[in-house]
Amino acid sequence: MLIYKIFRAPEWAELELAGETRGAPVDLADGFIHFSTAEQARETAAKHFAGEDGLLLAAIDTEALGGDLKWEPARGGQLFPHLHRPLKREEVLWTTKLPLAGGRHEFPKDMT
Template sequence: MNAPIYTLVRGADWRAAQTVGIYCGSHDDTRDGFLHLSTAEQVRGSARKHRAGERDLWLVAVDPAALGEALRWEPSAGGRRPGLFPHLYGMLPMSAVLSAVALPLGEDGAHVFPADVP
């Protein structure tokens, strides 16, 4: 298995996904036509930029090998962020999810990540 990739999911969306067995993405994902994912090195920056201060946020680890050809590695919109980002052109099946953990907010208002996420 390759290193896990991650998506940040709002609590209500995550609970709905668990009920139906598929995560369809956020409003931003729907608008852009793919699910935004991040590597372990990218996910903290994504949380700061796109989900700052949000409560009830979940860090969902995904097995990239389980996504097949629907997973593509592409530059960020407008190339503003360095590196390639994983984008899923389809829905995320629960069978590809390795784990999901709640991301509490620390005293500084930033999300507190598990120790195994760099």
């Protein structure tokens, strides 16, 4: 199963440089890296990244994350994937830009 992480450009650049990340400031504050499923990603973008340009969407296979990935209740009681260790660059399968169109982020049509 694929899960997704939205990165701001400086956060992605830091991951590329260091080879791993503990995430964005919210991730550091919470002690784990927040991810979303395909069904949750659009709402995550609207809630936490509204109007932000220059974002990247990264896809990660849950199997690569092993037992450090926990499904925990969050927004509205939904289970969200949370990684309780740094994310390694090589665990990211692909990235794509999340352009803004009409104030909303455009996601790939083939997200699974």
